[in-house]
Amino acid sequence: MTFEFSVEARQNKARTGRLETPHGSVPTPLFMPVGTQATVKGLSNRELAEIGSQIVLGNTYHLLLRPGPERVADLGGLHGFTGWRRPWLTDSGGFQVMSLGHRRVISEEGVAFSNHLNGDRILLTPELSIGVQEKLGADIIMAFDECPPYPAQREYLKGSLERTLRWLERSLAAKTRDDQALFGIAQGGVDLELRRLSTLETASFDLPGYAIGGLAVGEPKEKMIPAVDLSTDLLPEDRPRYLMGVGHPEDLVAGVALGVDMFDCVYPTRTGRFGYALVDEGRLNLSAARYKDDPAPIDGSCDCYACRNHSRAYVNHLVRAGEMLGLRLLSLHNLRFLHRLMEEARAAIAAGAYDDFAREFAARRWPAGAPAWFHDAMERAGMW
Template sequence: MEFEFSVTQVHNKARTGRLVTPHGTVETPLFMPVGTQATVKGISNRELVEVGSQIVLANTYHLMLRPGPERIAGLGGLHGFTGYTGPWLTDSGGFQVMSLGHRRVISEEGVTFSNHLNGDRTLLTPERSITVQEQLGADIIMAFDECPPYPAERDYLEASLERTLRWLERSLAAKTRSDQALFGITQGGVEPDLRRASTLETIKFDLPGYAIGGLAVGEPKEKMIQAVELSTDILPPDRPRYLMGVGHPEDLVAGVALGVDMFDCVYPTRTGRFGYALVDEGRLNLSSARYKDDPEPIDPACDCYACQNHSRAYLTHLVRAGEMLGLRLLSLHNLRYLHRLMEEARRAIATGSYGEFARRFAARRWPAGEPAWFRQAMERAGVW
């Protein structure tokens, strides 16, 4: 089946869409849980489906090291190996260029890592990244890129931008499977002219989809929003737009308003493992003694298993006792929270009421008034 994307509804810059992949059709905008080691930590495949997950992300670098792409390919790729038969997306390993900065050396050929498992030297090139991703068999694969940190000197940003474009060309040349969609990744940090140049050069490759990379790495929210708006204004309207590494609820609401279709982040599950539950007002710290006698669910409006069956008091007991069930239930709830948020966003776009949806969200999130960056995002999106 060919990869297809169609926009179904538009409200100012926000839009809904339908993304067809070889392993299923999904509705956008959507949030993708991160399964770094081919698993979303502590969550079963059945639970992923039950909470509303549509695409799961896996990590090329980590799976290349363990258990190895050849083993996964021999067992049916990610779909056969894991038993999760819905769409998969694999990153390229480019984020590890930044996150493992103390363990890597960048050259034109690629990136040499000091293997975090045993210290061996491992070379990851655009060609190797694509080969590994083809062995993993994801529906959507990413071009190898260099994700610069924040802050970074302008000279470094320019060099990494140009290198990412050359690596994109090599990634595309290395691709052999017709049943996988290769997305390009734009860079340029938060420098408007560099971000614009990267985006304009990347779309010349006429790819099935595009990712906005190099954001949510420590930059101020105002600068992130400016870079997102600049990017979505340039990216082709008939291709999916993926904002990489973004998962805070307020960032999703702002990103959707500006025309983003896809998001991913470890935030909901990592936050759950730290004992926090996501709610409209922010986060509940369920390791706190204040909830030890609270009979209410995490969120009375939530339809997840944790909220339908357990109290804050019980979940606090599990967290404080170090029981893994508590952290699993919080992770499930947090995923469901973000999926419900995206479901509400899709309904609001379809009914032309995204502004009202965003105002309700902001009123719950910030009773004393929304921050300037969020208000500016809504104004630039034309919904306020």
């Protein structure tokens, strides 16, 4: 079984491509829904396939706690256990190093957690992370890393990225399956000198793909964009580039312009569960009273089930009544919104018209003018 990546079209830094995995071929750039507990909250596999989902993410830390990697392996890995037969990607547990900061202690050996379910101590090491991911059986697995918070002191960032590189060596040594592609993760925060160091050192391992980690953790967009631009300049042209944890529509448009191929984030489904719908202009708060009598679809330009069959008034009623269907419909729509955005981006790159696509997106998003950080991204990409 092979893992291959090919670039099919380019416009300046932006590119379209194709990922070949043991469980199917997928186009890039693409957005990947997050299924923390081996499920994208509230949505079925059929619904995910119908809206154009390609790769689903699972969470190593959470699946280690329950149902346990051995049980998943015995039931056919994530593909057999969940019934999602298309590609899976599993993270390493590194994000929990940051998000569960109050429950963990970092050492050279790994990260000691206090299990958030029952308080038991867990020592997550590179070897254990890879072992869990091999049992889960995802097509793409991630090296164990430390994701530092923002802001962080420079000395902390430097020590963190150096530890992440040592953990990458250990992750590679622990890997035994040849049907899984292991991606390394570059760190360094928004310190461009450290980001350069981490990216070059990570790329020297000659891996099937690379992730840009440690961004979208609270830093301003003005600092994130230069870090992404530098990263895509330094990473190999013939390998996929994965910007971790990024899912706001404007960030995807900017990231694609800068040469990113893969994105993931809980944003579209979490936003849906809070009663918000993603639209070209931003977000609609469908719990607001102004939509109680609105017969229009959530988004007249959207082809998802929710927009084709239900009105804003009905979804407003469901959300205000606390009915789970309303939150499911919004999650479905929000994911389809991002998938459509990526489909349109791929088509624009193939036609050599991504600059026009980005201008039209910005005009809808910000009628009074795009923010400086978005202009910066487009200029760095050679689009504007």
